[in-house]
Amino acid sequence: MFICHSYMKRPEVIIRDLNKDLENYFIHICKTDEMNRIKKDIDLDYLEGVIYLKYFDNIIMDFRYWDLVDQLWAYILDMIEGFLVNDTAETYFPDQPILLSFKSISKNYMLLSIDGNVKKSWTLPKQEFLNTLIASAEEFFTEMTKIFSSDVQYGLELEKMKRLKTSINKS
Numbered sequence: 001m002f003i004c005h006s007y008m009k010r011p012e013v014i015i016r017d018l019n020k021d022l023e024n025y026f027i028h029i030c031k032t033d034e035m036n037r038i039k040k041d042i043d044l045d046y047l048e049g050v051i052y053l054k055y056f057d058n059i060i061m062d063f064r065y066w067d068l069v070d071q072l073w074a075y076i077l078d079m080i081e082g083f084l085v086n087d088t089a090e091t092y093f094p095d096q097p098i099l100l101s102f103k104s105i106s107k108n109y110m111l112l113s114i115d116g117n118v119k120k121s122w123t124l125p126k127q128e129f130l131n132t133l134i135a136s137a138e139e140f141f142t143e144m145t146k147i148f149s150s151d152v153q154y155g156l157e158l159e160k161m162k163r164l165k166t167s168i169n170k171s
Contacts, residue, residue, distance in 0.1 A: 002055050004136035005029070006073070006143075009066060011041040011049035018063045026050055026063065029143045039147055043140065047071075050065065051136070053127075060122060070074075070096040070144065073137045076100070077160050080130055084167050085157075128170045134161050 007026035009015075015025050026048045026049065049069030052059040073095040079102055082089040087104035098116040105111050109128065112120040138161050141154040 002053070002132040004054075004132050005052045006043070006069060006140040007050040007052060007063075008035065008038075008069065009050070011038060011043070015066075022063055024125070026066075029140055032143075032147065035143075035147050044148065044151055051076075053154075055122060060120075060121060061114070063116060065093070065098065065114075067096055067098075069140070070152075071095075073140050074157055076133060077137055077157060077164065080133060080164050080168075081160065082162070083130075118149075120165065127168060134164055134168070138160060 005115055006029040008029055010024070011024055014121055021149065029049075030037065041084060046051070047068055047070045048066060050063050050066045051069060052063065053059075075091045075094065079089040079091050079100070083102045085105070089101065090099060090101035090127070092099055095131075098114060101112045101113045101115070103113070104126065108126055109123055110126045111121055112124055112129070113119060136137070138158070141157050141161075144152050145154055145158075
């Protein structure tokens with residue numbers, strides 16, 4: 001079972017210790033009241049946040065991987081698109097030298113690798129993982145559109161997700 005959530009970094013907050021007080025640094029994207037309270041202070045050109053990803057008890061991406069969250073989601077969607085065609089895909093995080101890669105290892109399983117200071121890899125169920133990523137990306141872009149309305153343009157990403165869902169679930 002996967003857990004995947006998007007968080008926005010609180011503006012004007014300096015991160016001192018990611019091992020405690022995460023609520024002081026980040027807000028879950030679905031906490032609409034809090035997001036609306038801080039939205040005037042958010043720089044939409046430099047949207048810092050986190051994609052938190054966990055598979056059962058294995059934390060894959062945590063708050064140490066904070067970056068430009070909207071761009072990272074767009075990169076991941078591009079990766080999924082390439083992966084469905086080539087059985088492999090990779091990208092760097094937008095603002096950090098961290099390599100994220102997907103590789104098919106069988107009809108039902110894939111390898112996810114993250115190479116930052118240390119390379120880590122996980123064997124994951126392909127369809128469940130890709131569907132989780134798309135659902136979580138959709139949640140992120142939909143919530144951002146609700147909160148920031150005409151200030152953000154995520155139509156291309158939302159359209160791409162529809163196509164990707166169809167491709168994943170027919171295979």
